[in-house]
Amino acid sequence: MNKLARWGLTMPATIAVVVLLVIPVLLTIATTFGEAKGPFSTYAAFFNSGFRRAVLYRTLKVALITTAISLVIGFITAYVIAQMPGRLKSIAIIAAVFPLLTGVVVRSFAWLIILGKNGIINDTLLSTGLITEPLSMLYTEGSVIVAMVYLFVPLMILTLTGVLEGIPRDLIEASASLGAKPVPTFLQVILPLATPGLIVGAVLVFTGSFTSYATPQLLGGEKQMMMGTFLYQRAMVTFDWVGASTIAAIMVVITIAVVTIMSRIARRLNPMAV
Amino acid sequence: MPTRVHPVLGAFAALVFLFLLAPLVIIVGASLSDTTFLTFPPQGLTLRWFSNIFHVEAFRRTAITSLQVAFLGTALSLLIGIPAAYALNRYRVELPRWLSTLFVLPILVPEIVFGFSLLKSITIGLGLPVYPSLILGHALLVLPYSVRVVGASLASFDFSVEEAARSLGCPPVKTFMTVVLPNIRAGVIAAFILAFITSINDVSVSVFLTGPGISTLPIQILAHMEQFFDPTIASVSVLLMLVTVGVMAVVEATLGLTFLTK
Numbered sequence: 001m002n003k004l005a006r007w008g009l010t011m012p013a014t015i016a017v018v019v020l021l022v023i024p025v026l027l028t029i030a031t032t033f034g035e036a037k038g039p040f041s042t043y044a045a046f047f048n049s050g051f052r053r054a055v056l057y058r059t060l061k062v063a064l065i066t067t068a069i070s071l072v073i074g075f076i077t078a079y080v081i082a083q084m085p086g087r088l089k090s091i092a093i094i095a096a097v098f099p100l101l102t103g104v105v106v107r108s109f110a111w112l113i114i115l116g117k118n119g120i121i122n123d124t125l126l127s128t129g130l131i132t133e134p135l136s137m138l139y140t141e142g143s144v145i146v147a148m149v150y151l152f153v154p155l156m157i158l159t160l161t162g163v164l165e166g167i168p169r170d171l172i173e174a175s176a177s178l179g180a181k182p183v184p185t186f187l188q189v190i191l192p193l194a195t196p197g198l199i200v201g202a203v204l205v206f207t208g209s210f211t212s213y214a215t216p217q218l219l220g221g222e223k224q225m226m227m228g229t230f231l232y233q234r235a236m237v238t239f240d241w242v243g244a245s246t247i248a249a250i251m252v253v254i255t256i257a258v259v260t261i262m263s264r265i266a267r268r269l270n271p272m273a274v
Numbered sequence: 275m276p277t278r279v280h281p282v283l284g285a286f287a288a289l290v291f292l293f294l295l296a297p298l299v300i301i302v303g304a305s306l307s308d309t310t311f312l313t314f315p316p317q318g319l320t321l322r323w324f325s326n327i328f329h330v331e332a333f334r335r336t337a338i339t340s341l342q343v344a345f346l347g348t349a350l351s352l353l354i355g356i357p358a359a360y361a362l363n364r365y366r367v368e369l370p371r372w373l374s375t376l377f378v379l380p381i382l383v384p385e386i387v388f389g390f391s392l393l394k395s396i397t398i399g400l401g402l403p404v405y406p407s408l409i410l411g412h413a414l415l416v417l418p419y420s421v422r423v424v425g426a427s428l429a430s431f432d433f434s435v436e437e438a439a440r441s442l443g444c445p446p447v448k449t450f451m452t453v454v455l456p457n458i459r460a461g462v463i464a465a466f467i468l469a470f471i472t473s474i475n476d477v478s479v480s481v482f483l484t485g486p487g488i489s490t491l492p493i494q495i496l497a498h499m500e501q502f503f504d505p506t507i508a509s510v511s512v513l514l515m516l517v518t519v520g521v522m523a524v525v526e527a528t529l530g531l532t533f534l535t536k
Binding site: 002003005006007009010012013014016017018020021022023024025027028073076077079080081083092094095096097098099101102103104105106107109110111112113114116118120123150153154157207210211212213214217218228231232235236241244245248251252255256259 | 278279283284286287290291293294295297298300301304311312313314353354355357358360361362364365368369373376377379380382383384385386387388390391392393394395396399410411413414417421446471474475477478481482492495496499503507508511514515518519521522
């Protein structure tokens with residue numbers, strides 16, 4: 001009876017995940033090995049093409065830069081939030097949650113108004129006479145990175161605020177009462193304790209930006225094709241489904257590898273673990 | 275944590291908040307501009323772009339689709355996710371560990387890959403119409419919220435209360451409804467809200483699952499932006515932000531916003 005109950009209760013969700021996600025994704029990956037020219041021919045074609053390689057490198061580069069900038073901004077801001085008095089802290093958290101809950105399309109769209117040819121930055125610079133021709137800031141790597149940082153900083157702030165608040169106050173007081181100055185306390189007590197959380201935040205931002213679609217579509221366009229937009233273009237514009245599946249498979253492998261390796265490292269680095 | 279912050283750090287954090295909120299203020303400003311192009315600060319004030327939303331039939335139709343898909347998808351995910359979360363907590367020792375990993379796969383697998391695979395295997399492969407595919411896709415996308423958020427509140431539930439009810443002769447389903455469910459209410463509400471907002475904002479899965487006459491609001495906004503760059507988009511965005519404000523008010527009233535940092 002018990003056995004039946006525990007399997008029966010998980011069954012609908014298990015079937016849903018297997019039928020709708022696991023099998024379709026495995027089939028997508030499987031089609032990439034079924035080519036007449038040999039099982040790895042589509043991967044050879046991907047990595048032999050300078051254009052496709054460039055898309056992969058650009059995606060990795062944008063994701064890494066976004067992660068690095070978000071980590072620094074998120075950590076400092078979370079550090080400040082963690083020390084705010086109660087009321088101010090709630091306001092700060094609301095200010096971080098609001099953009100997080102606002103859709104990715106809306107948040108990327110804001111940057112079109114800011115960075116566009118007739119956007120706020122160009123308008124301001126033109127009217128002050130600093131430039132005479134509008135700058136083309138859209139459809140550059142920079143515009144994609146700015147919008148991605150904007151997208152992911154709130155996530156980083158909230159993750160790291162939780163992490164920093166979880167550090168027991170006693171440890172910091174102990175460090176101070178034993179004569180450590182704020183900087184050594186930060187480097188030797190707070191930072192090591194926060195490292196697993198920093199890794200979790202970094203993985204969230206890296207995988208999120210590596211696999212994003214809407215932001216590179218709006219701010220990068222055709223010029224700054226990234227893996228997500230490339231997959232869509234192959235699948236829905238040129239109907240090259242094997243090509244699209246190859247991109248999909250590469251994205252899955254990289255994402256899962258990053259998540260598994262980094263969470264293993266995070267576990268190992270956790271000084272609170274027994 | 276000590277309570278003194280270096281003023282440089284404080285100023286930096288203030289700039290970060292400016293960076294986070296200014297773009298949203300700019301959208302609100304642009305939506306009110308009495309010009310046919312997007313600009314900030316607004317030149318002249320008008321609400322005509324808001325009334326224009328209701329004249330563009332595609333916005334109205336896709337907004338209704340988005341709401342339906344979000345409600346049905348979220349409901350479906352809770353329907354299969356709550357029993358799974360219950361079993362995972364109640365019979366933790368007896369169930370294999372891969373089972374809980376299985377339920378977070380929709381977060382682990384890139385959304386765009388999931389959307390594409392769903393289109394390929396289910397919509398085209400099995401011939402399932404676009405609309406049910408869209409609902410199933412969204413249900414799966416938000417399933418991790420149902421399982422994990424509800425699971426988190428079940429983790430602090432004292433199952434001996436349930437045993438007491440059972441031993442006093444209360445049937446299992448009734449016990450769940452009258453004893454367990456009221457105790458995990460906060461978790462269910464939180465899961466619903468997070469799932470709903472994720473679904474309504476989704477682009478990567480929906481972008482593959484739109485067909486003739488069926489599209490969601492974010493996809494429609496993207497399509498509209500490629501043709502027109504007028505303040506209508508800004509006013510739709512403002513309406514979506516108002517939805518977010520509403521959601522945050524509900525979260526604050528039921529759980530307190532700080533639960534989001536836990």
